[in-house]
Amino acid sequence: MLAISGALIRKLRVEVGLTQERLARLVGVSQAHVAKIERGVVDPRLSTVNRILQVLDGWKSRRCRDIMSSGVIFARLRDRVLDVSDKMVKHCISQVPVIERGRVVGTVTEESIMRRLGSDIDKRTVKEVMVSPLPIVSEETDVEKIKGLLKTYQGVLVSRGMRIVGIVTRSDLLKFLCEPV
Structure with missing residues (x-):
């Protein structure tokens, strides 16, 4: 038989990367109550334990496909910078992957x-201003695993097989962290 203890709840909470305060908000109890449960000072109601386990399970099972933005806008090497810049403004995005022959370059x-902004910006091509490609992860990748990548990169491309099907940006991750489970 599985015994649910405060230590187990703490272990699960830490594994999924939640603070006591965040868990408390998601469950609907105070942070102090979560701390007491984890220390074994209080014996919580079964309904509270069930809500805690539900939140932790839901948080743990989130995949990139659950939080990605689909419909990625791409640029090509020969596109004019002004055209790509217009797309970025129009779609409220801050990065655009560059593809050539079906590969992200x-x-x-x-x-x-x-x-590279200057008087000749209207003559520049994407090839002249692009930087390294964003990392690519599978749509099945756990959200927790991309947090480190998003500390370095502005986004992570999401693939299904050999096809790019979405992007997870820092903004997408922040929205995910703020939403209720």
Whole structure:
């Protein structure tokens, strides 16, 4: 028989990367109550334990496909920077993957455009301003595993087989972290 203890709840909470405060908000109890449960000071109601386990299970099983933005907008090496910049503004995005012959070869970011901004920007092509490609992960990748990548990169491309089907940006991750389970 499985015994649910405060130590087990703490272990599960830490594994999924939630703070006591965040778990408390998601469950609908105080942070102090979560702390007491984890220390074994209080004997919580079964309904509270069930809500805690539900939140932890839901949090743990989130995959990139659950939080990605689909309909990725791509650029090509020969596209004009002004055209790509217009797309970025129109769609409220800050990076665009660059593809050539079906492969991701780079990324155009607001920063990479700004670094090359000059009087001849209308003549520049994507090839001249692009930076390294964003990392690519499977749509089945656990959200927890991409947190580290998003500390370094502005986004992570999401693939299904050999096809790019979405992107997870820092903004997408922040929305995910703020939403109730």
